[in-house]
Amino acid sequence: MISEQLTNVFREVFDDNTITLNNQTTADQIEGWDSMSHINLIIAIEIAFGIEFTNEEIRSFNNVGEMQQCINKKL
Amino acid sequence: MINQLVENLAFACLGGQERTGLSETSAFEWIHADLSKELFSYSQVNTYSNKIANILKNLGITKGDRVSIFLQRSPELIFSFFAILKNEAVACLLFSTFGESALIDRLNDNGTSLIITKKSLLKKILKIKDALISLRTILVIDIDEHLDGFTLSLPKLLSNSPGDFKYTPMIEPDAPAFIQYTSGSTGKPKGAVHVHGAISSIEQSFREVFQIKEEEIYWCTADPAWITGLVYGIVAPMAANVRQIHFAGNFNAEHWLNCLQNEKVNVWYTAPTALRMLMQEEEGFFSKFDCSTIKRIYSVGEPLNPEVYRWAKRIFNCEVYDNFFQSETGSIMIANRPGIPVRPGSMGKPLNFIEAVILDNKMDSARPGSQGKLCFKKGWPSMFITYLNKPEVYAEKFSGNYYITGDLAVEDKDGFFWYISRSDDVINTAGHLVDPFEVESSLLEIEEINDVAVIGAPDAILHEKIVAYLCLRNNIEWSRELELKCRLKISNEISTTAVPQEYKIVSVIPKNRSGKILRRVLRAWHEGTDPGDLSTLEEQ
Numbered sequence: 001m002i003s004e005q006l007t008n009v010f011r012e013v014f015d016d017n018t019i020t021l022n023n024q025t026t027a028d029q030i031e032g033w034d035s036m037s038h039i040n041l042i043i044a045i046e047i048a049f050g051i052e053f054t055n056e057e058i059r060s061f062n063n064v065g066e067m068q069q070c071i072n073k074k075l
Numbered sequence: 076m077i078n079q080l081v082e083n084l085a086f087a088c089l090g091g092q093e094r095t096g097l098s099e100t101s102a103f104e105w106i107h108a109d110l111s112k113e114l115f116s117y118s119q120v121n122t123y124s125n126k127i128a129n130i131l132k133n134l135g136i137t138k139g140d141r142v143s144i145f146l147q148r149s150p151e152l153i154f155s156f157f158a159i160l161k162n163e164a165v166a167c168l169l170f171s172t173f174g175e176s177a178l179i180d181r182l183n184d185n186g187t188s189l190i191i192t193k194k195s196l197l198k199k200i201l202k203i204k205d206a207l208i209s210l211r212t213i214l215v216i217d218i219d220e221h222l223d224g225f226t227l228s229l230p231k232l233l234s235n236s237p238g239d240f241k242y243t244p245m246i247e248p249d250a251p252a253f254i255q256y257t258s259g260s261t262g263k264p265k266g267a268v269h270v271h272g273a274i275s276s277i278e279q280s281f282r283e284v285f286q287i288k289e290e291e292i293y294w295c296t297a298d299p300a301w302i303t304g305l306v307y308g309i310v311a312p313m314a315a316n317v318r319q320i321h322f323a324g325n326f327n328a329e330h331w332l333n334c335l336q337n338e339k340v341n342v343w344y345t346a347p348t349a350l351r352m353l354m355q356e357e358e359g360f361f362s363k364f365d366c367s368t369i370k371r372i373y374s375v376g377e378p379l380n381p382e383v384y385r386w387a388k389r390i391f392n393c394e395v396y397d398n399f400f401q402s403e404t405g406s407i408m409i410a411n412r413p414g415i416p417v418r419p420g421s422m423g424k425p426l427n428f429i430e431a432v433i434l435d436n437k438m439d440s441a442r443p444g445s446q447g448k449l450c451f452k453k454g455w456p457s458m459f460i461t462y463l464n465k466p467e468v469y470a471e472k473f474s475g476n477y478y479i480t481g482d483l484a485v486e487d488k489d490g491f492f493w494y495i496s497r498s499d500d501v502i503n504t505a506g507h508l509v510d511p512f513e514v515e516s517s518l519l520e521i522e523e524i525n526d527v528a529v530i531g532a533p534d535a536i537l538h539e540k541i542v543a544y545l546c547l548r549n550n551i552e553w554s555r556e557l558e559l560k561c562r563l564k565i566s567n568e569i570s571t572t573a574v575p576q577e578y579k580i581v582s583v584i585p586k587n588r589s590g591k592i593l594r595r596v597l598r599a600w601h602e603g604t605d606p607g608d609l610s611t612l613e614e615q
Contacts, residue, residue, distance in 0.1 A: 032571065
């Protein structure tokens with residue numbers, strides 16, 4: 001369920017309905033996921049899940065799996 | 076008078092190696108995002124670009140046609156660039172982060188008849204294809220079959236394309252080679268047209284500034300859609316037979332440091348924003364890597380603050396040379412370089428073949444130490460020859476014998492130049508010039524927003540960040556959802572680099588009586604300083 005919601009957030013932020021995610025997905029595999037759009041993504045995730053990330057958390061994600069683990073802990 | 080012919084840029088980069096027996100040497104080493112490597116010889120680059128050149132020719136591309144490349148950094152981007160030049164067509168490299176509106180503006184302005192792109196970016200083109208008036212063909216580098224007669228598979232066409240392509244190595248010096256888009260403070264982006272004759276400035280500046288020795292390894296981190304990435308990441312090092320690497324991934328401190336260490340980079344050309352992003356890492360992070368092979372670091376795009384200069388010099392234990400040029404100048408104009416002691420915070424001194432001056436408001440020479448307009452005596456070989464479709468704007472960039480950069484600077488008594496700021500409203504964020512009007516126009520299309528103005532404000536990482544002042548419609552309250560809506564609108568329509576990082580809600584946007592936004596008032600509000608004379612402020 002979380003992964004489905006997270007996929008929808010990615011699709012909205014990167015304006016791409018074909019995005020599919022797995023735990024190993026990294027920024028280099030998503031078109032347009034750069035340091036600037038990362039901020040858009042974080043805001044969108046925070047709104048969608050009603051959570052807040054710390055600055056350390058925002059900088060620590062190496063892949064989607066780590067991001068999803070962090071979301072899980074906050075829910 | 077007949078102009079003496081010059082080498083076609085493609086021949087200057089790829090033609091000399093056969094004559095000198097270097098065709099099997101490395102043109103570049105490609106480091107993929109996962110840090111795996113692939114080596115490309117000059118001979119391979121030549122053959123791949125010949126194959127694509129044949130395809131372009133068969134698709135009707137001919138001299139003067141505009142062909143756009145909408146790809147992120149990739150070997151195919153480099154092959155395609157040379158293929159376009161071999162057909163004497165004109166290349167236009169577009170940032171892969173561009174949104175729909177930014178693409179329409181540029182592709183229609185340059186009359187692109189063919190776009191080279193990849194599957195993941197194709198959707199952006201297909202969404203807007205009906206608005207692209209000249210587009211005849213899309214070539215996609217990573218689909219196996221043609222989608223229709225309009226959207227073609229490059230691999231399929233390559234399988235039957237010969238590896239030889241006959242083209243004339245010499246060309247008129249003023250024949251257009253590539254178009255570099257840049258933002259102004261009003262209106263649409265402007266396409267600065269550059270010519271094949273630029274090669275002499277490019278080669279001379281590369282030698283004078285970088286002074287690369289035969290055994291040294293060079294890495295330019297700039298995106299090829301940026302003038303730095305095209306000129307000093309592709310053209311200059313290949314024309315000079317310099318050993319170089321390219322890294323396909325986005326900025327990632329660990330990956331970058333791995334590239335520097337593993338590839339034993341000696342000469343590293345990057346940007347102040349990148350150095351400031353690296354500065355965010357803890358000091359211990361850098362001790363995990365052995366970057367002792369780095370001998371010189373170069374930086375361009377925004378001013379290199381003395382603090383960042385000192386940090387980089389200490390961490391990488393080598394000299395750091397900042398330099399200055401623009402999309403319009405086509406090559407480096409002012410630079411710190413070996414042989415001239417660095418004054419931290421200064422752009423350095425003009426190159427030997429460049430005359431730089433500071434002019435006052437009457438266009439007279441300013442006194443040493445006085446702030447004025449940074450101008451260059453026109454006529455250097457890589458000077459842009461026009462703004463596409465905007466000759467009147469081009470004419471405004473010159474006064475007598477001088478090209479007016481639009482930047483304010485100071486020349487000290489010893490001939491060092493010091494950057495002050497832009498003289499117009501253009502925002503320099505992370506080395507990208509952003510037109511405030513373009514951002515405002517897009518934000519105004521959001522129904523909750525009644526009026527808007529954006530400014531550039533100092534930022535510790537980006538040099539300038541974009542700050543948006545918004546007047547909301549009645550009964551609309553600011554929210555994170557609305558902020559996200561603004562961010563995604565700009566990100567998807569213009570570019571991620573144009574997204575405002577800060578939003579301020581105000582009851583009115585300060586304007587003069589003719590309706591022009593008073594950005595100096597907004598800057599004063601932002602900095603908490605006196606906005607000065609408000610007598611021209613429109614009564615609200």
